[in-house]
Amino acid sequence: MTAEIPGALRVAYKLLVNDRTKFTALVLGITFAVFLMIEMTSLFAGILSRASSTVINIGASLWIMDPSVQTVANTIPLPDYVLDEVRSIPGVKYAVPFYSGAALLKLSDGTYQAANVIGLDDSTLVGRPGLLKGKIEDIFAENGFLAVEDSEFYKLKGATLGSEFELNDNRGRIVGIAKVSSSGLFGVPTLYTTYYRALQYIPNTRFTISYVLAEPKHASDVTQIKARVAAAGYLALTKEEFTAKISDFYKYHTGIGTNMLLMTLFSFAVGLLISGQTFYTFILENIDKFGALKAIGAKGSALVTMILFQAAFVSLTGYGIGVGLCALVIWLARLQLPDYAAIITFLNLGVAFLMVVVIASISSYVGVRKVLRIEPFDIFRG
Amino acid sequence: MVNAAIQATQLNKWFGEGEARTHAVKDVSFEARFGEMLYVVGPSGSGKTTMLSMISGILRPNSGTVRIEDTDIWAITKDQLADFRLHKIGFVFQDYHLFPRLTTAENVAIPLILQDRPWDEAVREAVRNLEVVGLKNRAGLPPVKLSGGEQQRVAIARAIVSRPDIMIFDEPTASLDGDTGRNIVQFVRQEVLSEHRCIVIVTHDTRIYEFADRIMRMEDGRLAGFERGDGSLDAQ
Ligand SMILES: Nc1ncnc2c1ncn2[C@@H]1O[C@H](COP(=O)(O)OP(=O)(O)O)[C@@H](O)[C@H]1O
Ligand SMILES: [Mg+2]
Numbered sequence: 001m002t003a004e005i006p007g008a009l010r011v012a013y014k015l016l017v018n019d020r021t022k023f024t025a026l027v028l029g030i031t032f033a034v035f036l037m038i039e040m041t042s043l044f045a046g047i048l049s050r051a052s053s054t055v056i057n058i059g060a061s062l063w064i065m066d067p068s069v070q071t072v073a074n075t076i077p078l079p080d081y082v083l084d085e086v087r088s089i090p091g092v093k094y095a096v097p098f099y100s101g102a103a104l105l106k107l108s109d110g111t112y113q114a115a116n117v118i119g120l121d122d123s124t125l126v127g128r129p130g131l132l133k134g135k136i137e138d139i140f141a142e143n144g145f146l147a148v149e150d151s152e153f154y155k156l157k158g159a160t161l162g163s164e165f166e167l168n169d170n171r172g173r174i175v176g177i178a179k180v181s182s183s184g185l186f187g188v189p190t191l192y193t194t195y196y197r198a199l200q201y202i203p204n205t206r207f208t209i210s211y212v213l214a215e216p217k218h219a220s221d222v223t224q225i226k227a228r229v230a231a232a233g234y235l236a237l238t239k240e241e242f243t244a245k246i247s248d249f250y251k252y253h254t255g256i257g258t259n260m261l262l263m264t265l266f267s268f269a270v271g272l273l274i275s276g277q278t279f280y281t282f283i284l285e286n287i288d289k290f291g292a293l294k295a296i297g298a299k300g301s302a303l304v305t306m307i308l309f310q311a312a313f314v315s316l317t318g319y320g321i322g323v324g325l326c327a328l329v330i331w332l333a334r335l336q337l338p339d340y341a342a343i344i345t346f347l348n349l350g351v352a353f354l355m356v357v358v359i360a361s362i363s364s365y366v367g368v369r370k371v372l373r374i375e376p377f378d379i380f381r382g
Numbered sequence: 383m384v385n386a387a388i389q390a391t392q393l394n395k396w397f398g399e400g401e402a403r404t405h406a407v408k409d410v411s412f413e414a415r416f417g418e419m420l421y422v423v424g425p426s427g428s429g430k431t432t433m434l435s436m437i438s439g440i441l442r443p444n445s446g447t448v449r450i451e452d453t454d455i456w457a458i459t460k461d462q463l464a465d466f467r468l469h470k471i472g473f474v475f476q477d478y479h480l481f482p483r484l485t486t487a488e489n490v491a492i493p494l495i496l497q498d499r500p501w502d503e504a505v506r507e508a509v510r511n512l513e514v515v516g517l518k519n520r521a522g523l524p525p526v527k528l529s530g531g532e533q534q535r536v537a538i539a540r541a542i543v544s545r546p547d548i549m550i551f552d553e554p555t556a557s558l559d560g561d562t563g564r565n566i567v568q569f570v571r572q573e574v575l576s577e578h579r580c581i582v583i584v585t586h587d588t589r590i591y592e593f594a595d596r597i598m599r600m601e602d603g604r605l606a607g608f609e610r611g612d613g614s615l616d617a618q
Contacts, residue, residue: 007495007504011484018483292479295440297468298496299461377441380475380552381431 008298012306015286016313022285023314025278030318030359031325033271034352037264038326041348044260046341050185051250052243054100054118057180058127060213062225063242064095067235070249072242073116073186075100077207082234086212089228091221095214096121099198102188106166107157115156116190117145117167119198126213129192134161134176139194146176146192150183170201185341268355275318276363279311283367288379295376303371311364315356323349386449387548387580388414388437393446395432406432407443408603417577419593422584424600430584431476431552433600437582438471438550439463450548468496472541474551478533480525486536487512487521493544511539514569516562530557538566542574549574549581560589567593 017023049056054072055063064086066076086095099119106112120127120139128136129148138144147159156163163174172191184190193201199208214236216222222238229236237245251257283290290303326344333340395407407429414420414437422430435441437448439455448455450470455463472493480489488495490508495501509521515535517528525533534557541549549570555563567583567590575581583594591597599606 007498007501010501011481011488011492011495014488015481015483288477288479289481292475293492293496294464295467295473295475296493296496297464297466297471299464301461302496375441377435379477379479380435380438380440380473 008302008306009309011293012309013313015289015306016282016310019282022278022282026275026282026314027318027321029271029274029278030315030356031322032274033267033359034319034322034356035325035329036267036270037352037355038323038344038348039329039342040260040263040267041351042326042330042342042344044256045345045348046343047185047256048247048250049182049343050341052246053180053182053184054116055239055242055246056182057129058098058118058213060098060127060239061216062214062222062236062238064212064214064229064234064236067233069235070253071246072100075210077205078209078212078234079207080209082232083209083212085232086214086225086229086236089225091217091224093215093217094124094126095212096124096126097195097209098127098211098213099195099208100210101198101202101204103167103191103202105156105172105191108164109157111157113155113157114188116184116186116188117198117202118190118192119195120192121213122194122196125194126215129178129180132177132179136176138175139192141173141175143171143173144175144193144197145172146178147174148178148180148190148192150180150190152183152187152189155189167201168203172201183341264351268359271355272359272362275314275359276366279314279363280366280370282310283307283370287370287374290371291374291376291379294374295379300372304368307364307367307371311360311367315360319353319356322352386413387416387418387451388582389449390433390437391447391449393433393436393448394444395429395436395441396444406603407436410446410600410603410605412598412605414580414582415595416580417575418595419571419575419581419583421591421594421597422582422600423586423597424606428600429603430600432603434550434552434582434584438473438548439467468493469544470547472544472546472549474534474537474541474554476552476556478525478537480533480536480540482524482526484524485522486517486525486528489525489536490539490543492540493546497544508539508543511543512536514573515539515566531559531562534558535562535566538570542570545574545579547579549579551581551583551585553584553586555585555587555590563587564590 051071064082066078069076083095083097086092101117103115103117104112105115125136129146132149139146147153147156159174161174165172178192216225226236293303330342391411393407393410396403396405398404410433424430432441436443442456453466455466487505487508490511491504494504494507509518512518512521515538517532517535520528520532525536528536534554538554541551555567570581571593597609599609
C-alpha cells in the first residue's frame with residue numbers, strides 16, 4: 001500500500017458512483033444474484049430443518065432405529081427386546097420407547113384431518129414439549145392429547161382446551177396447547193399423547209416402538225453405546241447425526257437437493273454474467289482515463305487498488321441490498337403463508353457472500369489485466 | 383544556462399516488424415535547458431509525439447538515453463519512473479483525457495491528489511489554476527459541459543497545477559482560437575516558467591512562435607535543426 005491510496009480511492013469511488021446507470025446495473029446484478037441464491041438456499045434450509053422437526057423438538061441425545069431408516073417420518077417399528085437390550089448397555093442412563101405415526105382425525109365439525117401423533121414414554125414423558133396452555137399431567141387424563149401450536153395448528157379448526165375429536169372410533173380431548181421450536185414439513189398438525197394411548201388408538205403392526213430414545217451417562221459413553229447397538233443389528237445416532245442423515249436424504253436422494261443446487265448455480269451464473277459484463281464495460285469505457293492516470297504517474301498498484309475497491313464497493317452494496325430484500329420477502333411471505341419454510345442461516349449468508357466474492361474477483365481480475373496492459377503512450381498519442 | 387534540464391542522446395524508436403516497420407525517431411540528440419521554452423515543430427508523422435513520449439518517460443526508446451536533471455529515466459524501475467513522472471513532469475495530451483465523472487476542478491486536481499495532497503486543498507489549488515486559464519466559473523461542472531477549447535484549457539491547468547520542473551505539451555493550442563491560445567501560452571511563459579523549470583511544446587501554431595526560446599525542427603524522424611523564435615537558423 002502506498003500513501004497515495006486514499007485520494008485515489010476517492011477518485012475511484014466518484015468514477016463508479018457518478019456513473020449512475022452503470023452503477024445501478026452493477027449493484028442490481030449482484031443484488032439479483034444474492035437474492036436468488038439466498039432465497040433458494042434459505043428455502044432449502046427451511047425444508048431440511050422441517051424434515052428433522054421431530055428430532056429437533058424431542059431433543060433426545062440418542063436415537064436407536066432400524067439401519068434402513070432414511071427420515072424420521074418413515075419409521076420402521078422395532079421389537080420390544082431392543083428396548084431391553086439398550087437398557088442393559090452399561091453407560092446408558094435411561095432408554096425409553098417412542099412412538100410416531102400418522103392418524104386420521106374426525107374433527108368436531110365432522111371433517112377429517114390427517115395428523116402426526118407422537119407417543120411419549122408414560123413413566124418419564126421424555127421429549128415433552130413446553131406448554132402454552134394446560135398442565136402436562138393432564139396428558140394422563142382420559143383421552144388426553146396435547147395439540148401443537150405450530151404453522152399447521154389452524155387445521156385443527158380452532159382447537160383449544162377441551163376440544164374433542166375422534167380417532168379411529170376413540171374419543172380424544174385436547175388437554176394442553178404446546179409450543180415447539182420447529183414445524184413439520186408435511187403440512188399436518190401434530191398431537192402428543194402417551195406411548196400406550198398412542199398404541200391403543202392407532203392400529204399397529206406386530207412391532208410397535210418407532211424409536212428407542214436413550215441418554216448416555218457421559219458423553220464419552222456414546223461411542224461404546226453405538227457399537228453395542230450396532231452389534232445387535234440396529235443403529236444408534238446422536239440427534240446431530242440423525243438430523244444430518246435426514247438432510248442428506250433430502251439433498252442427495254430426492255430431486256429437491258439437485259434442483260436447489262442447480263437454481264443456486266444458475267443465480268450465480270446470472271449474477272456473474274450481468275455484473276461481470278457490466279464491470280468489464282465500465283473498465284473499458286474508462287480505460288483511457290486509467291491510462292491517463294498511469295501517464296501522470298499513478299503506480300500499477302494504485303490502479304489495481306482502485307479497481308479492487310470499485311469491485312468490492314459494488315459487491316458489498318449489492319450483497320447488503322440482496323440480503324435485506326431476501327429478509328423482507330421471507331417476512332412478507334410468512335405474513336401470507338404461515339407454512340413458508342425459508343430460514344436464512346449463517347451458512348446461506350456465507351455461501352452467497354462467497355459467491356459474490358468470486359463474482360467480484362473474476363470481474364476485477366479481468367479489469368486489472370486490462371488496466372495493467374494499457375500503454376500510457378497510446379493515450380498520449382491520442 | 384549551465385545545466386541541461388533534459389538531455390536526450392542518440393534516441394531511436396521503431397514500431398512494428400518487417401515490411402511494416404516504421405523508424406519513427408532516428409538518432410535524435412538534443413538538450414533542453416532550464417528556464418527555456420523549447421518548441422518542437424515538423425510535419426505530421428515526423429516523430430514529434432514519439433520523441434516527446436520518450437523524453438517524458440512514457441515510451442521506452444529502442445536505443446539511446448534520456449537524462450532529466452540527474453536521473454537516467456530509462457535506467458530506473460517502473461514504479462520509480464511513475465513516481466518521477468508524478469513529481470517532475472506535467473503533460474498536456476493530444477487528446478485531453480478528462481474524467482467525465484469528476485468535476486472540472488477535480489480533474490485539474492488529479493496530479494495533486496495522486497501526490498497525496500489532501501483532497502480539499504488539492505481542489506482549491508485546482509480552482510486557482512482554472513482561474514488563470516479563464517475557467518473559474520466552470521470549476522464545478524463536469525468537463526463534458528465544456529467546449530473543446532475549454533477542455534484543452536482544463537488539460538493545461540492540470541499539467542501545470544503541481545508546478546512540475548518539466549512540462550510537456552503536445553499541441554496545446556490546437557483547438558483554441560488565436561487570442562486564447564496566445565494568452566495561455568503567454569501566461570505559462572510569464573508565470574509558470576522559471577529558472578529551474580523547462581517547457582517543451584509541440585506545435586504547428588505560428589501565432590505562438592514569439593514565446594519560444596528555441597524552435598527544434600523534426601523531419602522524417604530526424605532532428606533537422608534549430609531556429610530562434612524569430613526564425614533565424616541556430617547552428618547549436
Ligand atoms: N504505436 C505505434 N505503432 C505503429 N506506428 C506508430 C506508432 N506510433 C507512431 N507510429 C508511427 O511513427 C511515426 C511518427 O508518429 P508521431 O510521433 O505520432 O508523429 P507526429 O507526432 O510528429 O505527428 C508515424 O509514421 C506513425 O505512424
Ligand atoms: Mg503528434
